[in-house]
Amino acid sequence: MTLVKTHIGRRAFIKNSGLAGGGLLLGFSFLNSCKPKQAEAVAAGIEMPKEWFEINGYLKIGDNGVVTIMSPNPEIGQNVKTSMPMIVAEELDVDWKDVLVEQAPLNTDIFTRQLAGGSQSIRASWAGLRMAGATARHMLVAAAAEVWQVPADEITTDAGKLYHKTSDRTMGFGEVASAASELEVPEEVALKDVKDFKIIGTSRKNVDGQKIVTGKPLFGLDIQKEGMLIAMTVHPPAFGLKLKSFDGAEAKKMPGIKDVFTIKTFKDDYTKSAFDNSAFTDLIVVVGNTTWETMNAKKAVKVEWEESPDADEKMQIFGREMKVRFPAGLESTRIHKTAMADKSKVKQNVVRKDGDPEAMFKKAAKIIERSYSCPFLAHNCMEPMNFFADVTDDMAVLKGPIQTPEIMEKSVSERLGLPVEKVDIQMSRMGGGFGRRLYGHFLTEAGVISQRVKAPVKLVYTREDDMTMGIYRPSYEAYYRAALDENNNLIAFHVRAGGIPESPLAANRFPAGAVDHYLAEDWSIDSNITVGAFRAPRSNFIAGAEQSFLDEVAEEAGKDPIEFRLELLKRAQENPVGENNDYEADRYAGVLELVKEKAKWGQEQSGVHRGVSAYFCHNSYVAQVLDMVLENEHPIVQKVTAAIDCGIVINPDAATNLAEGGAVDGIGHAMYSAMSFKDGVPEQNNFDRYRLIRHSEAPKEIETHFVQNNIDPTGLGEPPFPPIMGALANALYKATGQRHYHQPFISEKQIIG
Amino acid sequence: MANFTLNVNGKTQELDVDPSTPMLWVLRDHLKLVGTKYGCGIAQCGACTVHLGDNAVRSCQLPVSAVGEQRVTTIEGLSENGDHPVQEAWLKEDVYQCGYCQAGQIMNASAFLKTNPNPTDTEIETAMNGNICRCGTYTRIKRAIKTAAASASENA
Numbered sequence A: 001m002t003l004v005k006t007h008i009g010r011r012a013f014i015k016n017s018g019l020a021g022g023g024l025l026l027g028f029s030f031l032n033s034c035k036p037k038q039a040e041a042v043a044a045g046i047e048m049p050k051e052w053f054e055i056n057g058y059l060k061i062g063d064n065g066v067v068t069i070m071s072p073n074p075e076i077g078q079n080v081k082t083s084m085p086m087i088v089a090e091e092l093d094v095d096w097k098d099v100l101v102e103q104a105p106l107n108t109d110i111f112t113r114q115l116a117g118g119s120q121s122i123r124a125s126w127a128g129l130r131m132a133g134a135t136a137r138h139m140l141v142a143a144a145a146e147v148w149q150v151p152a153d154e155i156t157t158d159a160g161k162l163y164h165k166t167s168d169r170t171m172g173f174g175e176v177a178s179a180a181s182e183l184e185v186p187e188e189v190a191l192k193d194v195k196d197f198k199i200i201g202t203s204r205k206n207v208d209g210q211k212i213v214t215g216k217p218l219f220g221l222d223i224q225k226e227g228m229l230i231a232m233t234v235h236p237p238a239f240g241l242k243l244k245s246f247d248g249a250e251a252k253k254m255p256g257i258k259d260v261f262t263i264k265t266f267k268d269d270y271t272k273s274a275f276d277n278s279a280f281t282d283l284i285v286v287v288g289n290t291t292w293e294t295m296n297a298k299k300a301v302k303v304e305w306e307e308s309p310d311a312d313e314k315m316q317i318f319g320r321e322m323k324v325r326f327p328a329g330l331e332s333t334r335i336h337k338t339a340m341a342d343k344s345k346v347k348q349n350v351v352r353k354d355g356d357p358e359a360m361f362k363k364a365a366k367i368i369e370r371s372y373s374c375p376f377l378a379h380n381c382m383e384p385m386n387f388f389a390d391v392t393d394d395m396a397v398l399k400g401p402i403q404t405p406e407i408m409e410k411s412v413s414e415r416l417g418l419p420v421e422k423v424d425i426q427m428s429r430m431g432g433g434f435g436r437r438l439y440g441h442f443l444t445e446a447g448v449i450s451q452r453v454k455a456p457v458k459l460v461y462t463r464e465d466d467m468t469m470g471i472y473r474p475s476y477e478a479y480y481r482a483a484l485d486e487n488n489n490l491i492a493f494h495v496r497a498g499g500i501p502e503s504p505l506a507a508n509r510f511p512a513g514a515v516d517h518y519l520a521e522d523w524s525i526d527s528n529i530t531v532g533a534f535r536a537p538r539s540n541f542i543a544g545a546e547q548s549f550l551d552e553v554a555e556e557a558g559k560d561p562i563e564f565r566l567e568l569l570k571r572a573q574e575n576p577v578g579e580n581n582d583y584e585a586d587r588y589a590g591v592l593e594l595v596k597e598k599a600k601w602g603q604e605q606s607g608v609h610r611g612v613s614a615y616f617c618h619n620s621y622v623a624q625v626l627d628m629v630l631e632n633e634h635p636i637v638q639k640v641t642a643a644i645d646c647g648i649v650i651n652p653d654a655a656t657n658l659a660e661g662g663a664v665d666g667i668g669h670a671m672y673s674a675m676s677f678k679d680g681v682p683e684q685n686n687f688d689r690y691r692l693i694r695h696s697e698a699p700k701e702i703e704t705h706f707v708q709n710n711i712d713p714t715g716l717g718e719p720p721f722p723p724i725m726g727a728l729a730n731a732l733y734k735a736t737g738q739r740h741y742h743q744p745f746i747s748e749k750q751i752i753g
Numbered sequence B: 001m002a003n004f005t006l007n008v009n010g011k012t013q014e015l016d017v018d019p020s021t022p023m024l025w026v027l028r029d030h031l032k033l034v035g036t037k038y039g040c041g042i043a044q045c046g047a048c049t050v051h052l053g054d055n056a057v058r059s060c061q062l063p064v065s066a067v068g069e070q071r072v073t074t075i076e077g078l079s080e081n082g083d084h085p086v087q088e089a090w091l092k093e094d095v096y097q098c099g100y101c102q103a104g105q106i107m108n109a110s111a112f113l114k115t116n117p118n119p120t121d122t123e124i125e126t127a128m129n130g131n132i133c134r135c136g137t138y139t140r141i142k143r144a145i146k147t148a149a150a151s152a153s154e155n156a
């Protein structure tokens, strides 16, 4: 048992804290919010209580013992809406079958970091969620002690009941919920020992499952409201262009169309945050009654575009004001490729240097040199960007899919000229996020449009808009060089990595720390094509490149690829080079050992070609073995075996699902996907030309193993995604005899039969 | 604009709408049946799959004028209580991540199982190849289809 002070996030536990965050102002009443839940509760076999008692901002308990737990964070498919409440329920010591889950409102007075990004939801809220449950449990126990007139420490709890063993008395949580809700919040509460967990570590079904399989409205695009209009925008067809003039007369005459006008997404003097990033901020808007009518009218708008000038934009990036350069011009992939290759050839900015790599390269017995690259990628969330806004003179209610509600509240408030207390941003379940919905310009656009038309509006991006409006995974290139001595020891390692417009380099990650002579350089090329975080930013390329390169180095050294990595990790563990190595070598080696055992590495079957890869990012370690077979010269991924160390696993089956998805998604993007440009125009604008992995191309089987430990949980949404690209490339080499350096691999003709 | 009488999920629906309007938008905007999803609008992703009679079709490519008297079934009407064997299998395997593509996956899978109650892995892959899942739940979808097939044959 651990005692923790409740003061971190203590505001959550102070009565009526909802008031402080403007909850009541916005008409949000937690205690009344359960009425529409009736039907759902009945479906789940839960009887609704007559009265609810709010114990703290995270939970309320009904007079019959039913508990409602708030899920604070945005749900993008990473399962937080189930797993976060599980943590609260664990410490509360309630039976999961008596729990109802609700999406919490945005209220940063109560909840910590209501943001979906960086695989941090569980990690950042772990302590707060446990404390919320434990505090409530403590108060129930105190209330029971009062009723029974016994010392609190003689009372135990289990599955929603309180017990006083010596006098053989039992009571349900519901019976003391009212009394508990009146008590003072304790200064200190006890947390459970990990070994006593009953809910955490057991698989629980997705709380929205029933709604998903029956098609209930859950997503932003599903929002309907009386009098709601549909809005769509027309944006420049190419990066580097902006609006010159337009003629919406014809469009406006079309059936169902209310208006055609232009908006500016931001005020001229506004300093954007990194999450306001958008290439096109002068937009033509078409507003109509229905989606189909609006879509058609959009095509009838006549527009003249002109080239935009060089721009240096001031941006707030993580609290610092920085200048970001968006050069003029119409860019093309062909020219990008040459420019990146040129950068790779010459010395760049040194980020880390250990020992004397140049001297070592001079005296090396063998030098291996390779370059890797990847294209821009569009996020392609299955639910295109959209947002609902209802802005009146003194209130803005916005609802929809957004990963950064807290940050967007400020943008919207500034843009609409309303104080933050009058801006209510509500979160819908999201049809995918992958980083795209961190950048909420669409939300601000929806607000501006609603303010202008004085009506509730749902802004909808067509798939084409979604794919061509920017915020892509950058295009990257990495050049590697390794030196072996005459005994095939790795004596020097050199990475020079960059991209458009940022470098993917993580200079302090493995194999830094494992090689005496190490050099890491970065570079970047400015661009007017906007980019953003994409599932495991930077790692999503550099992991695959590095892990392919290490495979080649191991082969040149005549070593087994797993043994080769383990040797390096042993070095990093026993006698690390340098100070700032950004990984724990023993946990890194741990996942490799585990995958080696589970995949039966070394017991190869004929016709099965294997590749291995391991990577550390977002605080978690993942190793994967990919088995490939050739059918009619066509590579088929037969199986992926994964070993993952992300600390305590909250919901194992859901975690497994996420790990499977990461592997499928990673194979898909490395193999098939690319966004290319010609004269600024995105050459792919829908799924006919933009390839995403499909059923028949997915691995036939995926087996996921978690390292069992008691370490506080870390990220899982991103870590399984980057390394699989290396495992794929390494297996492709075994299967085809060809190394694959440039993503997407499918365009390297030789692999496809 | 023109008047249409449609049979959607066993109910008769009258509406006045442009004949070229795809069923996807008729369902979502006019009939407020939002379970059918928009993903691409060009028959590439399968998110908008519904049943026309017994066949799975892409509602984004189906003009309302082409429906006539044929029965239209959406995810909302697949079963009365959300207990169609395919829905139950999806719940059992906890297939979804974000969940957005899943109505289309379920509608395609349920139509497919009617024509092929006991499919092989390859047949499943071929039948489901038009339904994209960005979250990458393909292996679970396949497992759920097999679960549904097995439960249907048990109950048969």
Ligand code: FES
Pocket (backbone or CB within 6 Å): B037, B038, B039, B040, B041, B042, B043, B044, B045, B046, B047, B048, B049, B058, B059, B060, B061
């Ligand atoms: S929306 Fe119809 S197939 Fe994609």
Ligand code: FES
Pocket (backbone or CB within 6 Å): A077, A382, A431, A432, B096, B097, B098, B099, B100, B101, B102, B132, B133, B134, B135, B136, B137
């Ligand atoms: S579950 Fe997210 S797209 Fe399929």
